[in-house]
Amino acid sequence: MHKNYLPLLFVAFLLVFGNFEAVAQKKSKKDKSIENIDHLRTAPKLVVGIVVDQMRYDYLTLFWNHYGDDGFKRLVNKGFNCKNNHFNYAPTSTGPGHTSVYTGTTPSSHGIIGNNWYDKEMNAEVYCASDDDYKSIGTTSDAGKMSPHRMTVTTVTDQLKLHYQMRSKTIAIALKDRGAVLPGGHTANAAYWFHGANEGNWITSSFYMNELPKWVNDFNSSNAAEQYKKPWTTIGDINTYLESGLDNNKYEGLFDGQTAPTFPHDLPSLWNTNGKYDIIKATPYGNSITADFAIAAIDGENLGSDLIPDFLAVSFSSTDYVGHKYGVNSKEIQDTYIRLDRDLTRLFKALDKKVGENEYTVFLTADHAAIHVPAYLKDQRIPAGYHDWDALRAGLDEFLKYKYGTVDLIKNVSNYQVFLDHDVIDNLDMQIAEVQNEIASELIKNKDMDRVYTGQQMWQNEYTQGIPYILQNGYNQKRSGDVLMVLKPGVISYSITGSTHGSPQIYDTHSPLIFYGKGIRRGSTVERTEIPDIAPTISSLLGIAFPSGSTGKPISKVIK
The missing domain is CATH 3.40.720.10 (Alkaline Phosphatase, subunit A)
Structure with a gap:
């Protein structure tokens, strides 16, 4: 082929290839649009x-x-x-x-x-x-x-x-x-x-x-x-x-x-x-x-x-x-x-x-x-019962007075959790983890109590099954308390009529x-x-x- 025709062929090639690419890109965009519509049609x-x-x-x-x-x-x-x-x-x-x-x-x-x-x-x-x-x-x-x-x-x-x-x-x-x-x-x-x-x-x-x-x-x-x-x-x-x-x-x-x-x-x-x-x-x-x-x-x-x-x-x-x-x-x-x-x-x-x-x-x-x-x-002779929180709190206060000389260590007891006053504990030059453990050890003695865990345990461990796993998933480090209590199966804190959870x-x-x-x-x-x-x-x-x-x-x- 004469060399003078080569530039013309090259230009033609670019035109054809460029048009092919344009068509391909247009088809690709169209396909993507169709795909998006199809997704909407398959979604509820x-x-x-x-x-x-x-x-x-x-x-x-x-x-x-x-x-x-x-x-x-x-x-x-x-x-x-x-x-x-x-x-x-x-x-x-x-x-x-x-x-x-x-x-x-x-x-x-x-x-x-x-x-x-x-x-x-x-x-x-x-x-x-x-x-x-x-x-x-x-x-x-x-x-x-x-x-x-x-x-x-x-x-x-x-x-x-x-x-x-x-x-x-x-x-x-x-x-x-x-x-x-x-x-x-x-x-x-x-x-x-x-x-x-x-x-x-x-x-x-x-x-x-x-x-x-x-x-x-x-x-x-x-x-x-x-x-x-x-x-x-x-x-x-x-x-x-x-x-x-x-x-x-x-x-x-x-x-x-x-x-x-x-x-x-x-x-x-x-x-x-x-x-x-x-x-x-x-x-x-x-x-x-x-x-x-x-x-x-x-x-x-x-x-x-x-x-x-x-x-x-x-x-x-x-x-x-x-x-x-x-x-x-x-x-x-x-x-x-x-x-x-x-x-x-x-x-x-x-x-x-x-x-x-x-x-x-x-x-x-x-x-x-x-x-x-x-x-x-x-x-029906199935193990069950009712827990008295007032009696538990009274016993806990008695323990605190005997052990620490004050009940001011506790700010709140609710949602099966004890919230400690960290400032009071610091001022008494005590360790939070130590106080958590002492209170947990006292609470587990209660006849209605099945398990007790401390906030320190929730922080340090990674539980993968059972009750501690469930408690840990409910434990929020910024919002939850220092001691977590679990009553025995069948035992609730509620009126004697009706169900709860x-x-x-x-x-x-x-x-x-x-x-x-x-x-x-x-x-x-x-x-x-x-x-x-x-x-x-x-x-x-x-x-x-x-x-x-x-x-x-x-x-x-x-x-x-």
Whole structure:
């Protein structure tokens, strides 16, 4: 070939190759765009997180034959059931429970170490969601002065909003303020809770907004709560409630004005002596109005209406109020769960219609479980009992006077923890670790005490199993106390009627965990899962970053 043609060929080659590269780059960008759209199409339009307050795992199996096909059974039969799910920390209570579900970590990291706790810096008790920097919205009372400011890490709901440049929407709903504020995270569009008393309205905090939206005002002005001012009778034939104890027994509490803890519970006649609208909370009607409001929120907030995923966090709190009053073996708790099953059915059918049956994802869990009434256990010759904290404190003070000549070494005893006054101990020229050990050695002598650990042990060791592992996950170095106490299994500090929770024992830690809907496999596992695994699993499903303090791991079997 003549050498004069070479420059022309070279130019032609560059033109052809350059055009090919341009096409390739354009195709690559197009493919990336398609990939992003495909990801949105495979992600659920709406995630619905459901926390059932004080739900034991065995309520799924115990009342199974009374459930319909589209509530709990729908989740279990068409979703993924984690049968060996546990809280891996203590205290097992509402504030830490909701926070751990949504942050993917434990109180040791997220900082919510109780519903209330002694604040060492403020030298005062604080509430997990209270915040005087904000005003109540929807009520003239102080019931709305709340925010998540004491939670030190992000939630899965926060991460979803960050991922989509705040275009996702998060709405959190519960009868209890802490059951809405903490799951909603720091970036929620709204958290709503129920203010009873003489109002019976859903309210919020100025942390979220300056006035209630129209749909909430419309709901409140409809007197939706008024329809539940009616007698509480069993929804089924009480004679078929064979899975629970006798209706009239000595293990159950009473509403003020009652002489027996039996059906029917005449709410209208009990109304004024039991806090008016507050009485609804301690009946299954509290769950029903929560479902009513959640369904209204789906419409009012247009949740799940586009490809950018939204989050609806719902906590059903009445199960806890009923459990505390009547106990886990009561006709009341059985009827409450049968009714909750019907409320879940209503919620799922509303989601089917408004979001699309295959377009949303649900997880259902609890914030803690509960113990059988110890008085009942004792009557069945099962080891159980009640602890007297006043007697323990009196004995501890006597020991302190004898050993150190003063009781001023202790600033507070609460949440099964002893908080020492480090300044007093320093002034007495004593070592903190030595005083912790001396007090622990004295406390373990108490007949009700099973184990005692010191803060020094929590700092120096890394526990991987058993009770110390659970305690350490609940131990926050900046907020927790100097000595940690664990009562014997079956022993509680509570009234002789009703059930409670809070311990690291398995009856308080074993709770349900079910995933259902878009992107979820059908199946079950008896391998151990833990509450902090929920947020990473949902984050993996959504393709977003894990919450900032996450210590859980995705449950790989759950996701398709």
